[in-house]
């Protein structure tokens with residue numbers, strides 16, 4: 001799945017509650033992407049985008065990096081169906097504590113199936129399906145995300161080795177395949193809630209995530 005090109009579209013100042021960042025916008029084209037749902041034809045070219053929040057000197061030593069997949073329900077509305085918002089805060093706090101690091105916020109909402117399909121998946125989960133069963137029942141793969149873009153962004157930022165905050169081994173592998181050395185995996189564990197315990201259990205038992 002080759003990237004035709006990855007481009008930086010913007011860079012600006014970005015003060016936050018966690019401290020001062022620079023914010024970057026990146027975009028990449030994927031030629032002839034695989035469809036994630038056989039009923040929905042893939043476009044000839046898929047445009048992927050990601051925002052990078054960068055704090056401090058990221059070239060002095062391998063920085064802490066978090067690749068965060070968009071979760072409108074968690075990130076904006078603080079949903080307790082999942083752990084996304086808490087993980088976002090954990091990552092920003094860790095970067096602030098170290099004084100340097102990168103948060104890559106990417107737009108593969110709902111593990112790449114999109115917001116509307118994720119809400120349909122929620123409705124199926126309310127009837128007893130787990131996250132994977134719900135995706136499959138809607139015709140999607142369990143996880144439609146691709147992480148090739150992120151290795152390219154890190155290279156554009158001049159970073160060749162990272163300490164990656166994640167419980168998902170696929171993210172580690174994708175960066176390594178993309179030419180970024182992952183010298184350490186930092187746990188992305190956050191305290192569970194009764195409302196997301198089953199979600200976390202599914203990640204651990206069926207998706208190979210290193211939760212807990």
Ligand SMILES: Nc1nc2c(ncn2[C@@H]2O[C@H](COP(=O)(O)OP(=O)(O)OP(=O)(O)O)[C@@H](O)[C@H]2O)c(=O)[nH]1
Nearest residue numbers: 069070071082108109110111121131166167168188
């Ligand atoms: N399809 C689907 N996507 C979900 C659901 N709940 C959260 N998501 C999406 O899942 C993505 C986050 O993926 P997770 O599996 O929680 O974690 P991860 O990013 O793979 O791994 P970590 O780096 O350890 O956080 C975001 O894109 C969310 O929008 C759900 O019930 N169904």
Ligand SMILES: [Zn+2]
Nearest residue numbers: 071074082084
């Ligand atoms: Zn979420």
